[in-house]
Every structure is written in C-alpha cells, then in structure tokens.
Amino acid sequence: MTEVKNNSSVDKKSLIDEIINQPYRIPVVNIAEDENSFFIVADMPGVSKDNIELKLENSELTIIGKVDSDRNNSHKLILKEKRNGNYIRKFRLSDLINQSQIEAKLENGQLTIILPKKESIKPRSIEIA
C-alpha cells in the first residue's frame, strides 16, 4: 500500500477540540447485548455524517456529534422544548469487546454502534471425540 488517501484528515483537528467550550447535551441511548455483540443506539437528531466522531481511548468510547448551525438565528422564539448544544457521551467498554472490529452507522440522526465480542468468549459447542 503506497497510496495515501485523505491527506487532509491528518491536519484536521478533532471534533472534540472544536466543540469543547460549547454547550453540550447527553444523547439518549439504548444498550443491548446478544450472543455475538453489544449494541449502542443513540439519538442524535441534527447531526450529519461529516460532523460525527467516535473516539476510542483506554477502553473508553466517546461519541461526539456536532449539530449543524441553525439558519434561524434572527427568529424570535415562541416555544422551546428541545435542548441546545452538541452531543457528547462516554462509555467504558467491557473487556469482552473486540475493539478493532467496532462498526458504526448514522442514519436519520440515529447512531448505531455494533461492538462485537471477542471470539474466545462467544458460546460454542465442543465436539466430543
């Protein structure tokens, strides 16, 4: 492999540095587990694919989502129910998770993270010789 794609991403600052001083909210999540994987599903409405980042550091998974700035800054507020700010939430991962195989997708403001378990702990049947 010689070709280096995405040169620009090397210089790009992490999203967390960009939004660290701005107000943030904690996205609501579902956490589930089945035989093969753990699942984290987070609601992050208003976040596009370019503005989301997952960081894995010392078995701590951080999800960061930057909300696209509104076009209605000049508008007068009538009703306010939604919270403002970007999304940040941290999870400590269990030792059972194979950290190199984590997958994530963002669809309609819903982030789904699939965290596969390590092969060694998956249930299996043992052949009797």
Add this chain to the structure above:
Amino acid sequence: MALIKWNPSRELLRVERDLNRLFKPFWDKFGMGKTTDENYELASWAPLADIVENNNEYLVKLDIPGVDKKDVKVSYSNGVLSVSGERKEEKESKDANYYRCERSYGKYYRSFTLPEGIKEDKIDAEFKNGTLTIVIPKAEESKPKQIDIKVN
C-alpha cells in the same frame, strides 16, 4: 419483550385522551364533538418541538431521529397542523437483552393549532438528519408594515 422506558409524557397523553373520551358524549349532544384522529388515539409518544418566527414565516422544528422519511406524515386541516408516524425498533437488536432503554418507540403524534394569517397552501416541510422542519409562511396582510409619516 423489550423494556420500554417510562415516559411521563405518555402518561399525560393517556390522561388527556381519557378525559376527552369521558366528555365526548356530552360534547356530541351539543354538537361540539371533535372527530378524533386515529393517529392521536394510538400514539405512544410525542416528539419535542421548537417554534420560532420572524416577519415572514413560522418554523416548527421537531426531533424525530431514527425514522425514515416515508414514516413521517405532516398534514394540515381546519387550522391544525399535525405530525404523525411510527418509529420502529431496529432489527439488529430484536432478540437482544437490554441494559438500558432511554429512547421511545412506537407511534407518535403531535399537533399544533396554527394562528390566523398564514399561507395554508404554501406550508413546506423538510426532513434531514432526524429533524423535521416545517416552514409556515405568513400571509402578506399579517406581516408588519412600515408606515411612512410625512411631516409637513
């Protein structure tokens, strides 16, 4: 069966519906009965909304994450704007065990009574990244006007 987080707004919806049902025969008797929307009767949660305005328009913004564009229905009749649809549980965790369930599922419904002086036929909606933005333009006559006063 998946666990569903207790949502206080759902209880409120139920109380509201029960009261409506209780008084329905009375209202019907005096011809004041409202036809109840089926979507409203079946809804189990309501999305949060922000409403803003400027001189030209009202904007209603709702958070409906994890829902496909085709599962969002926006309608307007008799001065009431309603948003309804269903949020389905995602497939990959159908037979999984839950540790946490903070999100709402099922049918949702939300309605707003719009003020006078809007262009009903120009209401527009956009669904992007799980947020629904409904643009309601104001009619010309309800926009604030600048009146020049000539001083002689």
